[in-house]
Amino acid sequence: MPTSAAAARLDKLPDLDGEDSAPRYHQIREALWLRIQSGDWRPGDLLPPESELCAHFQVSRGTARRAIDDLVAQGAIERRQGKGSFVARPKFTGSIAGSYAIYRTGAVPHDRDSRLLSCRRLRVRRELAKLMGLPPQTTVYEVERLQFMEGEPITWARSVIPAELCLGLEKQDLAHEHFYELLERRFGLSLLRAEEFIEPALPDRYIARYLKVARGTPLFMIERHSYTVNERMAEHRIVYMRGDRFRMKVDLR
Amino acid sequence: MPTSAAAARLDKLPDLDGEDSAPRYHQIREALWLRIQSGDWRPGDLLPPESELCAHFQVSRGTARRAIDDLVAQGAIERRQGKGSFVARPKFTGSIAGSYAIYRTGAVPHDRDSRLLSCRRLRVRRELAKLMGLPPQTTVYEVERLQFMEGEPITWARSVIPAELCLGLEKQDLAHEHFYELLERRFGLSLLRAEEFIEPALPDRYIARYLKVARGTPLFMIERHSYTVNERMAEHRIVYMRGDRFRMKVDLR
């Protein structure tokens, strides 16, 4: 069942460990982050006010704030003045974002659209089961989609998700709803973080046909591992993105 | 002249603006960052102790520290307990690092080496002059190098630098010294930040020969713009990196 905007409670949160040499703000940060990772606190949940955190952990407000500051910097918590602090909804869900940005070679992208190619229920391939930490023969959903910008095909993507995490996925509106929002809202499946591995690649015949590019057109191949509660891999995604229309920008300091 | 490890002074640093609605820590951060960007304070310089910053800006230590915290997070300042705070040396100089990481597909990279292909003095190409903000016909150095890992060619790179920033570059040991360290030490040229644009690409005959790959092998093409004092572009670099041996990793939150 989809849960939205509950209140995060401090029940059974450990006290600070006097023996632990780590700073208090660090211990507090660990305790809160564990709550989020474990799924006790879910994206959108309202955190207890700072005053309550101070009282619970027996620290001054500066120390409690420092812990939250770090979680905010880490992207795990959002603050809203006057309202409270909330468990953050994952940032990388929107477009392709995060610590790098995709830039169109030319104009600014708008006008997004996507098309569902297929959604199948099947047994996971052996290699993928190993990579995802699933028992052999686990049933998964395999979703293939195309993303368009300004009417032009830009990315082809195939996602694999353990079926038990989203039973009935094939009945959902996969064509138009945002994929991660759908998982969150319909199945209560929240993705907390992801890793991406990026390589240059060339399209095979299948991909080239969908992206409407010549076989020799350079592409980005992006492999994404998305994790949910308890560090469990909930989605394995392969994306091919046209390199003739997009590039990535990285700021170095 | 190479300057190393001077002391940063607070001379003529502006007072806080009471009219400014921005928080004090923000105004302090801006003032310090401007000092660094302008070149008054150089990488490696020792900052005044926090006590002195507090006295100068008439703020409490918490506020001064908050300003420095932000600059540390931004990568502009490094703290060393017991010693002091220092203007950071750029992080992206070592390998390719920053907000993303290059991962070898297979074993861990070690055993680096590089080879100088050429170092020429010539007039900058018209398009590049425009991109770099240089007058037409400006004299530049053009340096081509190969980088090896475990005896295998991994990247080919061509750097273009305005000649006046590093007069006599051709006499330096470009083969073995780290390039950015050499610029810093011999010419006092410090690069403060950089932007990279990454695309998938295929090698032309020239690049393929150096990297010892077939013409159809996918590569990363990385264009780097490095900036020195006053937001002046000091280096324009094109890198081709083998995509069959390396990939990039990005962490999303």
Add this chain to the structure above:
DNA sequence: GAGTGGTCTAGACCACGTT
């Protein structure tokens, strides 16, 4: 107006590196 986070203060003691 009540409650939240945002900013700031003026102290304190500790850990580390140098002299």
Add this chain to the structure above:
DNA sequence: ACGTGGTCTAGACCACTCA
């Protein structure tokens, strides 16, 4: 021993949101 940054406290007032 001394000076640096690292951690922490117990207050204060302001800005924003919502009832």
